[in-house]
Structures are given as structure tokens and as C-alpha cells.
Amino acid sequence: MAPKQKGNVDIVAVAKAAKVSPSTVSRTFNHPDLVSPATRKKINRAVQKLGYVRNRAAQMMHGKRSGTIGLVVPTINHAIFAEVIQAFSDAIDQAGFTLLLASHGYDLDREYEMVRKLMEHRVDGVALIGLEHSAATSRLIAQQETPAMAIWNYAEESELPCVGADNRLAGRMAAEHLLELGHRDIGLIFPDTRGNDRAQYRLTSALEALRKKGVFVPEHRMSEAPYSVAQAKQAAIRLFSEDARPTALLCGNDVIAQGALYGAQKCGLRVPEDVSIIGIGDFKGSADIEPGLTTIRIPAETIGSLAGQRFTGYITSDMREQFRLCCGLERVVRGTTSPAA
Amino acid sequence: MAPKQKGNVDIVAVAKAAKVSPSTVSRTFNHPDLVSPATRKKINRAVQKLGYVRNRAAQMMHGKRSGTIGLVVPTINHAIFAEVIQAFSDAIDQAGFTLLLASHGYDLDREYEMVRKLMEHRVDGVALIGLEHSAATSRLIAQQETPAMAIWNYAEESELPCVGADNRLAGRMAAEHLLELGHRDIGLIFPDTRGNDRAQYRLTSALEALRKKGVFVPEHRMSEAPYSVAQAKQAAIRLFSEDARPTALLCGNDVIAQGALYGAQKCGLRVPEDVSIIGIGDFKGSADIEPGLTTIRIPAETIGSLAGQRFTGYITSDMREQFRLCCGLERVVRGTTSPAA
DNA sequence: AAGAATTATGAAAACGTTTGCAATACTATT
DNA sequence: AATAGTATTGCAAACGTTTTCATAATTCTT
Helix, strand or coil: CCCCCCCCCCHHHHHHHHCCCHHHHHHHHHCHHHCCHHHHHHHHHHHHHHCCCCCHHHHHCCCCCCCEEEEEECCCCCHHHHHHHHHHHHHHHHCCCEEEEEECCCCHHHHHHHHHHHHHCCCCEEEEECCCCCHHHHHHHHHHCCCEEEEEECCCCCCCCEEEECHHHHHHHHHHHHHHCCCCCEEEEECCCCCCHHHHHHHHHHHHHHHHCCCCCCHHHEEECCCCHHHHHHHHHHHHCCCCCCCEEEECCHHHHHHHHHHHHHCCCCCCCCCEEEEEECCCCCCCCCCCCEEEECCHHHHHHHHHHHHHHHHHCCCCCCCEEECCCEEECCCCCCCCC | CCCCCCCCCCHHHHHHHHCCCHHHHHHHHHCHHHCCHHHHHHHHHHHHHHCCCCCHHHHHCCCCCCCEEEEEECCCCCHHHHHHHHHHHHHHHHCCCEEEEEECCCCHHHHHHHHHHHHHCCCCEEEEECCCCCHHHHHHHHHHCCCEEEEEECCCCCCCCEEEECHHHHHHHHHHHHHHCCCCCEEEEECCCCCCHHHHHHHHHHHHHHHHCCCCCCHHHEEECCCCHHHHHHHHHHHHCCCCCCCEEEECCHHHHHHHHHHHHHCCCCCCCCCEEEEEECCCCCCCCCCCCEEEECCHHHHHHHHHHHHHHHHHCCCCCCCEEECCCEEECCCCCCCCC
16 A cells, blocks of 8 residues: 655655646645646645655745744753643644754753754744843844744843743742731742742742841741752751741742642641641642642743744744733632631 | 844855855864864854854755654643653753654544654654554554654554553552552542553553452442543542442552542541552652652653663664663552551 | 875755746637 | 737746765875
């Protein structure tokens, strides 16, 4: 059945089989209305028979778009980015694009390498996570005139078009929730903020909101944990084993909060009676933990979809107007916070 | 600073700037040893100055590899696939390849579309999750002679080269652990097995292992839940609210098991005293839940890395020998299982 | 110091498409 | 029936590279 071509079936093989010129075959794909129905049928039959698959690389050489969009993330293996990637992928797929994915492990120099790599493949656009990038990356993007956008973070003053949430606000909202409940002795667990503007923004704004209400967080109440339930659990246990433990924990993201919750359970503490815990993100699963995690919801899926739609729109339209979208946050109060004793 | 070329900087622009021929520029990249150090320096300076970025699509037209590998997964937003994707991506990146990623949402027809789409981009190879694919997909792969491989599942009789674990064994091991602990009344929660050979294999082999020991699972002890903590939690609650509840739950994967655990906690059941729960997978986080989840560990990261290494090796070597790798499983006994009362 | 061997470079063809232009074959108008 | 117009098709150049072959510039032999 399979007609096992020896060489590669290209457009001229199809043309030969259909007894027309290569130009006509090309036109059948790109401007079907310029080809008579009869010829089209002949050609389609030949395409079918030979199993021809279009070669986008060759098309690209004529100024056509490559039909690919690059996405560079810190890591794929991360509840929240996985969700964004999925939504973004679906959205651009909808518009006929294919995703080129690369990760850099929170290393901005590697981010540059990845962007470069993607540009060698002539992606039609490159999307990055966050607003903080190396000067080299920005220069490269500007120089190549490749459309670029930032996902996940929103900032009015952003250079790049962006779709995301206001992480400063997120930090503030989390802090304010705890303050409203009367907490004054608050512990913080955050990831390393270097090269991670999301965490950076959340942390400084949370601290600032607390300070504004006269709450100062001493050094020993602050702990650093990477994105890992296990390590957050350890960090929480350390915080809880101090002589006087904090009455509430503000965590940089939901994974950390989840770890903190397990840490509390491990220490025999009741949540929220003995200690309140709040996260940021509202990851899939945060709602289902027992007790349900109180958190500041960042709509990852919405962000990913919206980013994909806007970006493909931006790329395909000829008059490119910048866009900056801020997706709303939501305080989701579940079972891990309660008024301070 | 940025020399703002009006047109695109291509190899001939560089050649002009360095006052050499395009051929020499090309050679500087592909066969540096054939170019005198002095000329090379001149050229590199020009490249630097103009901000030239190689065009892989154009290279590809000369039979060169595209330097991309396609990966088609059911979904990205899934702890276990995210882990595999990350490891696979890192491994192929190491070998100089870039990842083209597509997802199909457990729809084998869409899988075909995605594979086709990737082939239009002339990926150097395409990796699929699982061994079950539509006839159209297999035909397409054979016809295009694109290297292909299967990830995640291992089977001796697999057509495609594969790197994965024996899911039948995983199901059996889970069942046997429960049997060894003396459980006879066992509930099952599994995802829909259509178009999902992993789940299919696990389920049938678990059932078979149970039957071999004279344990039959009645219809009302079997529940279906998609890949979602929330829905698994609901399914578990349904199972637990029967008149006589099972003494143990065997879950198709760790996410389901996690949901089941929360469900038990919600119902006021103590785990493992009142009910034992075992999962399959050992996802990140499974170790840290309280109590730690007993599970059959599938080494996702190892599978992803190994798959990436082997596949790139396979693609770049000229004498391509098939490979089939079976990654070992491990029973990880933590806190959610105990002997039957 | 002349010829041979080696090294470095350039010219041009090739890769698989798209597209502007020209040519041909129709159809409609008078 | 001749003309003008339109619909369809083909020819050939172009896209940005790589590579073969040929040529020019060195270096080595003797």
C-alpha cells in the first residue's frame, strides 16, 4: 500500500505525478482559488498517493512565516508553568502555530542561549516568562526584530508587550489578609529571588505591606526554599521549632505553602488553629488539600490562553499594536487561615 | 550601538563586511579547520558587528538536520509528563537539539494531526508517549521515514524503539503489595483507559493479580476518575460512603491516590489505620504528603533523560540500531498502607 | 630554484518552495 | 467571426545556505 518512494516526495514529484507544473501544485496549497477544480482534484490525488508533506522550512525561505513560536520558561516541571505552557500551546495551536519550548533553570545567561537557539530556527515570535532579562537578551530581540512578549508578570512600564498578573499586588494581598486576621508575628518562606522577578516583587511588596502596619519581620522569621514541597516542609519545620513560633506563615507560592502545611502537620500543629498559612498562586490541587489552602489566585490558564491569542494576533496582523494585559487576582480563603489567637 | 540593518543580515552580508566570499563564511561555521585563523577572526568580527544569527531552515535545505525533535504528549499539565518533558528537553538540548512540543488531550486522532504538523517542520525525530497509536500515525511515520520512538511504556514486542517502564508490572506490584498486607476487599480508582495504554495495562494486570489470589473486584468497587485531585477525591468519597467500605484502595496513579487520601481525610477516616491507599508513579510531592504515599515508583526523570540521550544518539548515528529500554520499578512503602485489620 | 604537494579561497550549482510575468486557452461581446 | 477580456497554467528567478570543483597562494622537496 505505502508507495515507498525512494527519494523524498517533494512538490515536483507531486507535479510530475499529476502532470502539471510545480507552480500549480504550490498554488493549489496557497491560492486554491487560482486553480481550476479539476486540476486541484488531480493534484490532491497525487498528494494523497505519494504521501506528500509540505516543507515549511522551504516555504520560510520566501519570507513566509515559519509557523513556530518559541517559549522560554525557567522550568517546565512546575505545576504553574506547566499550566501556562499547556494553555499557551493550545492557544497558538489554534492559530496554526507550533510551539518550540526551552527551559533555562532560572539562569538568565542560559535564557539568552535559548532565545538565540530559537532565533536560529526563525521562530515567528518568542515569549518569555517574567520581565527581568539579561541585557544581551534584550539586545538580541531588538536587533533581530523578532516579535517578543512577556508572560506571567504585568507591569505598566514593561518594555515588552505582556500578559500577566501584578505580582506586587499578590504579595500585598497575601500580607493584608494575614494582617486583617490580626496576625502580627509572621514567618516568610520564599524562593531565591535572584533572576526571579515574580518572587522578588511578591516578597518586597509583602514586606512593605507589613511594615506599613508596623509589623517588622526579623531575620530569623525568614526562610528560603526552592520550588519543592520537600524543602519547603523542612524550612517550615525549622521555623516552627524556634522557641516562640510565628502565628502565621506567608509563602511565596502554593507549592511552598503546601510543604509548610505538611511541615506543620509533621510538627503536630493544627492548621489553622495553631498556625495560619497562606500561599500565592492557587495551583491545581491547592483546593483539595485538607484543609484547603488559602491563597491568592493567579489565573495561570487564563494568562496562558490570553497570551497565546494576543501574541498570534500580534504576529499575524500587519499593523502591530503593543498590548499589555493585567489579569486580575483573587483572594481565595479556604481552610488554612483563621484569626490570630 | 545596534547597527540596525535595514534588511536581514544573511551570510552574504557578513561576507561582504568581512570582504570574503559567502562560501568562506559558511565554512567558518561548518568546517572551521578549513579556514585560516586570520580569516576566521575577520569573519567573527563581522558576525559580531552585524548580529548575524544562523538560519537553520536554510541549512536544512541541504540535507542537514533541522536540529529539532518533536515530542507529542497527551497533556503537558500533568506532574508526571511535565517531569518527563523537562528531562527529555534537557537531554536533547545537551545534544544540540531543540524541542517542538505538542499535546493532544488523549485523542489519538489529534495525535495524528500533531505528528503531521511536526513533520511539516521536518523534525529530525518524533517521540510519542505510549505504545498505542492510530494506524494513520504509524503509516505516516513509516512513510516519511522519520525516526520515531515511544516513551513511558516498555514492551518487548514494541514496533518502535522505546524507553519506559513495564506498566503491567506496575499494576501487578501494587496489587501484590496490598495482597501481602492481607487486604481482600479492595477498591480501584482508575482513569479512562481508552487511548491510554498505560492506564489500560496497569488496570488489567492489577485485576489479574488480584484474581489469581481469588480476589474479585465487584463493579461497585471500581471508579473512574480523570487525572485530577479534585475528581479523584470525589470518587474516593463515593467509594467510602458505601455501606461496607473497602479496606484498601488501589489507584491508577499518584494524583488519584492523593485525591483519595484527601477524600479519606474528609470522611474522617484515618490512613492507614482505617483504609490503606497505594498509588502508582511516585510523583514529586508524593513523599511529602502526610502521611507519605505508598506507591510504585516509576522513574520519570530517568526515563526522560534516557529517552533523550538514546534518541539523539540514534538520530545522529548513521547505523541506526533499534533500542528498547526497560526502566526498573520500585515499591516505595511509606505511610498510607498497613496490614488489613 | 623548480616542481610537487598542500592549504586557503571563490564561483556556481543545488536544496524545495513561492511568485511575478508571460503565454495559452477559454468565454463573452459585438 | 473577430476582438477583448478572463481564467488557468507554466517558466524562471529568488530565498539563504552548503558543497563540489576549480583556482590561487603557500610550503615543502630535492
